[in-house]
Amino acid sequence: MTAEKKAATLGAADASPDQDWPGGTFKKYASSVDVARVAGVSQSQVSRTFSGSSKVSESTRKKVLEAAERLDYRPSLIPRIMLTHKSNLVAIVVGGLYNPFYSTVLEEFMIRFQAAGHQVLLLHIPNDHALDDVIPKLASYRVDAIVSALAILSPAGAATLAKLKIPVIAFNTAVNNEWVTSVSSENFEAGRQIADLFIARGARSFGFISGPSTSPASARRREGYEERLRERGAGPPTVARGDYRYEGGFAAALSMFSGPSRPDALFCANDLLAIGAIDALRERLVLRVPDDVLVAGFDDIPAASWASVGLTTFTPDAAAMVDETISIVLSAANGKPLATKPVVVSAKLIERGTTNRDLRS
Amino acid sequence: MTAEKKAATLGAADASPDQDWPGGTFKKYASSVDVARVAGVSQSQVSRTFSGSSKVSESTRKKVLEAAERLDYRPSLIPRIMLTHKSNLVAIVVGGLYNPFYSTVLEEFMIRFQAAGHQVLLLHIPNDHALDDVIPKLASYRVDAIVSALAILSPAGAATLAKLKIPVIAFNTAVNNEWVTSVSSENFEAGRQIADLFIARGARSFGFISGPSTSPASARRREGYEERLRERGAGPPTVARGDYRYEGGFAAALSMFSGPSRPDALFCANDLLAIGAIDALRERLVLRVPDDVLVAGFDDIPAASWASVGLTTFTPDAAAMVDETISIVLSAANGKPLATKPVVVSAKLIERGTTNRDLRS
DNA sequence: TCCAACGATGCATAGCTATGCACGGCCCAA
DNA sequence: TTGGGCCGTGCATAGCTATGCATCGTTGGA
Numbered sequence: 001m002t003a004e005k006k007a008a009t010l011g012a013a014d015a016s017p018d019q020d021w022p023g024g025t026f027k028k029y030a031s032s033v034d035v036a037r038v039a040g041v042s043q044s045q046v047s048r049t050f051s052g053s054s055k056v057s058e059s060t061r062k063k064v065l066e067a068a069e070r071l072d073y074r075p076s077l078i079p080r081i082m083l084t085h086k087s088n089l090v091a092i093v094v095g096g097l098y099n100p101f102y103s104t105v106l107e108e109f110m111i112r113f114q115a116a117g118h119q120v121l122l123l124h125i126p127n128d129h130a131l132d133d134v135i136p137k138l139a140s141y142r143v144d145a146i147v148s149a150l151a152i153l154s155p156a157g158a159a160t161l162a163k164l165k166i167p168v169i170a171f172n173t174a175v176n177n178e179w180v181t182s183v184s185s186e187n188f189e190a191g192r193q194i195a196d197l198f199i200a201r202g203a204r205s206f207g208f209i210s211g212p213s214t215s216p217a218s219a220r221r222r223e224g225y226e227e228r229l230r231e232r233g234a235g236p237p238t239v240a241r242g243d244y245r246y247e248g249g250f251a252a253a254l255s256m257f258s259g260p261s262r263p264d265a266l267f268c269a270n271d272l273l274a275i276g277a278i279d280a281l282r283e284r285l286v287l288r289v290p291d292d293v294l295v296a297g298f299d300d301i302p303a304a305s306w307a308s309v310g311l312t313t314f315t316p317d318a319a320a321m322v323d324e325t326i327s328i329v330l331s332a333a334n335g336k337p338l339a340t341k342p343v344v345v346s347a348k349l350i351e352r353g354t355t356n357r358d359l360r361s
Numbered sequence: 362m363t364a365e366k367k368a369a370t371l372g373a374a375d376a377s378p379d380q381d382w383p384g385g386t387f388k389k390y391a392s393s394v395d396v397a398r399v400a401g402v403s404q405s406q407v408s409r410t411f412s413g414s415s416k417v418s419e420s421t422r423k424k425v426l427e428a429a430e431r432l433d434y435r436p437s438l439i440p441r442i443m444l445t446h447k448s449n450l451v452a453i454v455v456g457g458l459y460n461p462f463y464s465t466v467l468e469e470f471m472i473r474f475q476a477a478g479h480q481v482l483l484l485h486i487p488n489d490h491a492l493d494d495v496i497p498k499l500a501s502y503r504v505d506a507i508v509s510a511l512a513i514l515s516p517a518g519a520a521t522l523a524k525l526k527i528p529v530i531a532f533n534t535a536v537n538n539e540w541v542t543s544v545s546s547e548n549f550e551a552g553r554q555i556a557d558l559f560i561a562r563g564a565r566s567f568g569f570i571s572g573p574s575t576s577p578a579s580a581r582r583r584e585g586y587e588e589r590l591r592e593r594g595a596g597p598p599t600v601a602r603g604d605y606r607y608e609g610g611f612a613a614a615l616s617m618f619s620g621p622s623r624p625d626a627l628f629c630a631n632d633l634l635a636i637g638a639i640d641a642l643r644e645r646l647v648l649r650v651p652d653d654v655l656v657a658g659f660d661d662i663p664a665a666s667w668a669s670v671g672l673t674t675f676t677p678d679a680a681a682m683v684d685e686t687i688s689i690v691l692s693a694a695n696g697k698p699l700a701t702k703p704v705v706v707s708a709k710l711i712e713r714g715t716t717n718r719d720l721r722s
Numbered sequence: 723t724c725c726a727a728c729g730a731t732g733c734a735t736a737g738c739t740a741t742g743c744a745c746g747g748c749c750c751a752a
Numbered sequence: 753t754t755g756g757g758c759c760g761t762g763c764a765t766a767g768c769t770a771t772g773c774a775t776c777g778t779t780g781g782a
Contacts, residue, residue, distance in 0.1 A: 028446040029503070031738055042762045047740055057760060072526065074500035078442050079739040082767045085389040087439075092483075097468040098663065103458040110455075110485040119498060122453075122483040124471040137480060139435035142390070165433065246667060279668040302459065303664060306607060307640040392768055403732045408769055418730060440769040443737045 030071035039067035050075045081142060090329060091121045091143040093134070095150040099244060099272060100301040101318070102149055105171070108322045109147065116330060118144070125150060128157040139164055145329040147171065151244060152214050167332035169325045174216045174342065182342045183324050185316035187217050187298075190347050191224025191267070194296050197312075197351070198265035199232050201294055202360035206237035207263030209252045209273050211244045218244075218269040221298060225267055238263055242273045249276025257285055264293055264359060271297035271304045271313055278309070278354065290357040300350055310353030320345040391432035400428035411436045442503060451690060452482045452504040454495070456511040460605060460633060461662040462679075463510055466532070469683045470508065477691060479505070486511060489518040500525055506690040508532065512605060513575050528693035530686045535577045535703065542701045544685050546677035546708045548578050548659075552585025552628070554710050555657050558673075559626035560593050562655055563721035567598035568624030570613045570634050572605045579605075579630040582659060586628055599624055603634045610637025618646055625654055625720055632658035632665045632674055639670070639715065651718040661711055671714030681706040 032046040039046070041060055048056045049064040056064075067073075081087045090113055097103050106122075113120050121143060123134050128150055138146060145167045150157075153173040161168045162179040170182040198206065206229055211218030226236060240256045242248030249268055253276065256263070268274035274297030281287040281295075289295050297304065297313040304311040324343045393407040400407065402421055409417045410425040417425075428434075442448045451474055458464050467483075474481050482504060484495050489511055499507060507522060507529045514534040522529045523540040531543045559567065567590055572579030587597060601617045603609030610629055614637065617624070629635035635658030642648040642656075650656050658665065658674040665672040685704045 029500075032740095033738075043739080044741080044762060045760085047738095048761095051740070053741095055760065060760080072524070074497060076443075076503060076738060077501040078439055078448075078503060079737080079767075081439050082437075082443075082738090083740065085767090094468075094471075097458075097464040098461075100459075100461060100464070103461070103464040107455075107458040107485065110483055111487075114485060114495075119502065120483045122471055122481045124468060124475060126472075134475075136435060139390075140438040141480065142437060142439060163433070246663065250668070275667065275669075283668040302607065306636065307611070307644040308636075308669060394768075404769080405732060405771080406730085408771085409731095412770070414771095416730065421730080437768065440737080440767080443768090444770065446737090 029076065030068075030073040032073070032075065034071055035064060035067045035073045038071060039063040047075075085142070087142045087144055088118050089121050089141060089143045090118045091123055091138050091141075091146045093123045093125055093131075093146060093148045093150060095125055095127070095152070099151075099270065099299070100303070101270070101299040101316075102151075104301075105149060105318050105322065108318055109149075109325070112322055112326050116326060118329075128152060128154050131157045131160050135160060135164060138166065145169065145332060147325060147329070148173070152212060152216070154214065167329065169328055171321070171325070172217050174220075176342050181328060181340045183321050183328070184217065184342065184344055185314075185321065185347045186344055187220035187347070188224035188227075190298065190314045190349070191221045191226070192228035193224075193349050194267050194314075195225050195228035195232065195234075197296070197349070197355060198267070198294055199229075199234065201265070201290075201355055202358050203263075203265035203294055204234075204359075205261060205263045205265070206234060207256055207266040208237045208239045209242045209249055209256070209266065209268040209277055210239060211242060211269040211273070213241060215244070215269070221267070221269055237267070242269065242276075244270055244272060246272045246276040246279075249273030250280045251276075253277035253280035254284060257281065257287070265355075266293055266295045268295065268297045271299040271301045271311060273297065274311055274313070274354075275303060275309060278311070290354050294357070294359070295354040298347070304350075305352070310356075312352045312355040313350055314347040315350055316347045317345050390437065391429075391434040393434070393436065395432055396425060396428045396434045399432060400424040408436075446503070448503045448505055449479050450482050450502060450504045451479045452484055452499050452502075452507045454484045454486055454492075454507060454509045454511060456486055456488070456513070460512075460631070460660070461664070462631070462660040462677075463512075465662075466510060466679050466683065469679055470510075470686070473683055473687050477687060479690075489513060489515050492518045492521050496521060496525060499527065506530065506693060508686060508690070509534070513573060513577070515575065528690065530689055532682070532686070533578050535581075537703050542689060543703045544682050544689070545578065545703065545705055546675075546682065547705055548581035548708070549585035549588075551659065551675045551708045551710070552582045552587070553589035554585075555628050555675075556586050556589035556593065556595075558657070558710070558712070558716060559628070559655055560590075560595065562626070562651075562716055563719050564624075564626035564655055565595075565720075566622060566624045566626070567595060568617055568627040569598045569600045570603045570610055570617070570627065570629040570638055571600060572603060572630040572634070574602060576605070576630070582628070582630055598628070603630065603637070605631050605633060607633045607637040607640075610634030611641045612637075614638035614641035615645060618642065618648070626716075627654055627656045629656065629658045632660045632662045632672060634658065635672055635674070635715075636664060636670060639672070651715050655718070655720070656715040659708070665711075666713070671717075673713045673716040674711055675708040676711055677708045678706050 032043050036043040036046045045056055045060050046064050049061050110120050148170045153170050155175050158175040158180045162177050168180040172184045173182050176182050208222055238261050240252035242252045274295055278289050278295050297311050300313045300315040304313045393404050397404040397407045406417055406421050407425050410422050471481050509531045514531050516536050519536040519541045523538055529541040533545045534543050537543050569583055599622050601613035603613045635656055639650050639656050642650055658672050661674045661676040665674045
C-alpha cells in the first residue's frame with residue numbers, strides 16, 4: 001500500500017468514492033488517477049484503455065477495467081472539451097412548443113444529433129428580445145453550433161447571435177449573414193399552389209389568416225397566394241391577423257366572417273390557425289366546411305389528418321430540413337464562418353376533406 | 362512588447378483570436394490569460410472581475426472589461442465544472458414528443474430550470490431498453506440530475522439509472538429507490554371520479570381504452586375506475602388496449618364497438634386515445650358523443666378544449682409536478698442519495714361536452 | 723511618527739484527461 | 753552476439769478558471 005503522496009488516496013482505503021477530502025472538497029466521481037492507483041498502472045494507460053488506443057496490453061486493459069468497475073469510473077468529457085475546444089454540444093433554441101410542428105422537428109433533431117454523436121442543449125426563449133439573456137450561457141458552455149427553431153428571428157436577433165462567432169442555423173427564417181444561415185421550407189410556391197387549388201374548386205372570394213406580423217414564413221406564404229390570385233384575375237384576399245395558435249385562428253375567422261366580405265376559400269398560415277378557423281366556422285357560425293368554405297393550412301401537424309379534421313395542408317418535409325441543418329452543423333467545424341447559401345426544401349400539398357368540394361356544383 | 366514566454370501571444374500582435382497556433386492547435390476562444398495580457402493585469406484580476414468579486418479596483422475592472430470586449434472574451438464554464446464537480450446541467454430524457462402533454466411539460470421544465478440557473482441537456486430514448494446507450498453520455502457530461510419524462514420507465518431501467526449515482530426524478534412512474542424518486546399525478550382517484558361521473562350521467566355499461574400494457578399510469582387509472590364501478594354495483598368495463606396515440610384510440614374503439622358489448626361510457630387512458638376513439642365513433646360508426654356514448658380522457662392537452670372536441674378530462678397540474686421536480690433537483694446536492702418519498706399531485710376533473718348528457722332522459 | 727488594518731494585486735495550484743516523447747524490454751534477423 | 757525495430761509503459765504537460773495565500777502600498781488612528 002503506497003499512499004505516500006496524497007494524504008487521501010481514493011480507492012486505496014475504500015473502493016467507494018463517496019468520501020470527504022481532508023481539504024474539505026467533496027469528490028463525487030472517481031478520476032482516471034484513482035483508477036490508475038487501484039489498478040497499479042499509470043494514468044496514461046487508463047486513458048488509453050478508454051480511448052480505445054491499441055497501445056495497451058491485454059493484461060493492463062483487464063486490470064484497468066476491473067478497477068474502473070469497482071470505482072464506478074466513467075471518463076469525464078470536460079477536460080477533453082478544454083483541450084480540443086470542441087464540446088460536441090449543440091444548442092437548440094425554441095420559442096414555444098405549443099405548435100406540434102416544432103415538437104416534431106425538435107424530436108427529429110434530437111434523434112439525428114444524438115446519432116451523430118452530439119448532445120443537445122435546449123434553451124427556451126419567450127421572445128427574441130430575450131435572446132441577449134442566453135447569449136452568455138451559450139458562449140460559456142462553448143457550444144459548437146446553435147440551431148434556432150424560433151418561429152421568428154429578427155435581423156437584430158440574428159446580429160446578436162452572429163457576435164458569438166458560433167455557426168447559427170435559423171429555421172424557417174430568411175436572415176443570413178457570415179455566421180447565420182437559414183433552412184426554410186418553400187413558402188412562396190405553396191401560396192401559389194393553394195390559390196390554384198381554390199380556384200380549381202370554384203372559389204370566388206378569398207381569405208387569408210396570417211401568423212404574427214413579423215413572421216417571414218407567414219409573409220411569404222401570403223405573397224405567393226396573393227400573387228397567384230392576381231395572376232388568375234381574382235380579387236385580393238381579405239386578411240386577418242392570427243398568432244399561429246388555435247385561439248388566434250378561431251378569433252380571426254369570427255371577425256373576418258362577421259365583416260362585409262365573406263370569403264369562400266380560406267388559407268391559413270399554419271394548421272393550428274386553420275383548425276381554429278374551421279371550429280369557428282362550424283361550431284359558431286354554422287357554416288359547413290368544405291361545402292360553404294374551403295380551408296387549407298400549413299405544417300401537416302398530426303391533428304390535420306384526424307378524421308374529424310381532414311385538413312388540406314402542406315407537408316414541409318421536416319426530415320429534409322433537419323438533414324440539411326445537421327449537415328451544415330457538421331461541416332461547420334473549426335470556428336470558420338459558414339459559406340452556405342440559404343437552403344430551401346420543398347413542401348408537398350396534401351389534399352384532404354376541407355377542400356374536397358366543387359363549389360360550383 | 363514582452364512576448365518572450367510563449368511564441369504566440371494572442372492579442373499582442375492582433376486583437377482577433379482567429380488564428381492558428383504554431384503548434385497547430387486551433388484556438389477558438391480568447392482565454393482569461395489573453396485578456397490579462399492585453400489589459401496588462403494578472404489573470405486573477407480578470408477572473409475576479411467576471412465573478413463579481415469586490416477585490417478589484419475600478420480602474421482595473423475598466424481595463425479588463427475593455428480588453429475582454431476587444432477579444433470577445435466570455436468566461437468558460439468548463440474549468441469551473443472540473444473544480445466544483447457541478448455542471449449545472451440537468452438531463453431531461455424524453456421518449457416521444459407526439460403527446461402534447463409532454464411537450465407542455467418539457468417547455469415548463471426548460472423555463473423553470475433556466476430561471477434556476479441550470480441548463481437542460483435533452484436526450485431522446487426510443488424505448489427504455491435504449492437507456493443503456495445514453496447512460497455513459499450522461500455520466501460523461503457530469504449532469505447534476507436526470508429527469509425522466511418517459512411514459513414508461515421499467516424497474517430495470519430505473520436500476521440502470523441508479524447505478525450512475527446521480528439523482529433521478531421519474532415523471533409519472535411509481536418506481537423509486539435510493540437514487541430514483543418519482544413525481545406523478547393522482548391517477549387512481551381520477552379513475553374513481555370518472556366512474557362516479559359516468560354513473561351520475563346514467564351510464565349502464567362501461568369501457569376502458571388503456572395505454573401500453575407496461576404503463577403504470579394507465580394501470581392505476583384503470584384500477585381506480587374498476588374499483589369504483591364495482592363499489593357502485595356496475596359490471597366490469599370492456600377493455601381494449603391502445604398505445605397512447607390517436608390511431609390507437611381509433612382502432613381500439615372500432616374493435617370494441619364491433620364486439621358484442623357496446624359500452625355507453627368510455628374512459629380512455631389519455632386524451633389522444635380519447636380523441637381517436639371519438640373520431641372512430643362519430644366518423645366511422647355514426648354514433649353520437651355524448652348522446653350515445655360518454656367519453657373522457659386524461660391530460661387536458663390543448664386539443665381537448667377545441668370547440669369541435671370539448672373533451673371531458675383531467676388536468677394533471679403540470680405546473681405543480683414541475684415545481685416539485687425542480688425543488689427535488691435543487692435540494693439534491695453534493696451527490697447524496699435522495700431522501701424523498703414519491704410525490705403525488707392532484708388532477709382536477711374538467712367536465713366538457715363529451716359527458717354533458719344524461720343518458721336516462 | 724509608527725503600527726495596524728485594509729484594499730488591491732499577483733503567484734501558484736487544483737481539477738482531469740489526452741498525447742508527444744523517451745525509455746525499457748523483447749524478438750528477430752543478420 | 754549485436755543491433756534495429758516494436759510494443760508497452762510512464763512522465764510530463766497543455767488546456768482554463770477560481771481561490772488561498774503572500775505581498776505591497778496606502779491610510780487612519782494612536
